[in-house]
Amino acid sequence: MANNIVELFKKAYGVAPVAVSNAPGRLEIIGNHTDYNDGFVLSCAVGQTTAFAILPIDGDICEMRDFRDGSCITFDLTDIDNPIKGDWTNYVKGMICELRKRDKEVKAFKGAILSTIPLSAGMSSSAALEISAGFAFAEVFDIELPQTDWARVGQGVENNYMGLQSGLLDQFSSIFGEKDKLIFCDFRTVTVEKTISFPHGYAFVVANSMIKHDLVDSDYNLRRVACEKAVEILKKEKYPEITALRDVSTEMLKDSKDILEEVDYLVALHIVGENERVIKCVDALAKSDVETFGQLLYESHESSKVNFTNSCSEMDILIDISKTIPGCLGARLSGGGFGGITIHLTKEDEAEEYCNKLKAAYKEKTGIDSETIICSMGSGATVERVIT
């Protein structure tokens, strides 16, 4: 794709870019909404990426093109403090604003992106755009930051510019993902605890419910508030030593049911259960126990549906269908939820047939054409100078 974007850039601007970065989307394998609770997540970078080509220019006016839809948007560097509704360059402008807060200057440029990540589906197309922009800026404007800080800059865009109080998972996975590996992340220490080889002969199928997933307009932020409220009460009334739901076990939580409001209790139950399931998955994978791994994915979805209520009927239908197709070991919603994608663990040589059966059954039940992808696990973000 890098060569392709260079050619398209030359055609559009009449000159070659100086650098091209590439940042992958991500899949949350398990560990739903645990990242902003100091918790654990098993994730991976995917083969689908966003490439960002850049050429520094004089002045204050930046020009950005998206070669996927042909759009071209200009903005003035002296007037980017507020996002414009529906403008995809918000993620680029947000990066510039977040970098300014860290005394790092992005000057004017001509830029372009070419992405293969499905939009607004739950594979973190926005984080990939942020990180690809960040790595391109780093290369041409000599900005040096530790890798985890780049993830924080991207998170800052979501939190401060876009108004979504998300955690670090998406940007972190886009940077630290490794080819053919799952990464076991600890969001208290903000590190990759270990990388895990994906079991041989199995694949993840991504099935999009096609229900629009726009987290900014969803209840995402409310769930985060509920988590914080649960911690506050548990800390005050019973466990002074805790600072996050990471420090709470299912047993501790169940013992405290009567001091929490029911909705906060259920939200916390999901998070605490997810943290425990991530650890169980890591153990199961260490023993190549794919059956247990798959079962835990189903348990995760059930908890999303019942406790955290971030599923929707269409996603539940996809999960129910998965249980009727032989060869599926487990499935769950992946990412923020409230629409978007589900992931399905299948045998690799049956994955294509699985996609066809799943799509046909989903169409029959909902009238909706789902999109499926047999997922490959890609490398983390990179940037290269263009040699002309």
Ligand code: GLA
């Ligand atoms: C979105 C957010 C992440 C994370 C997931 C849910 O992708 O951006 O920070 O909270 O939802 O696990």
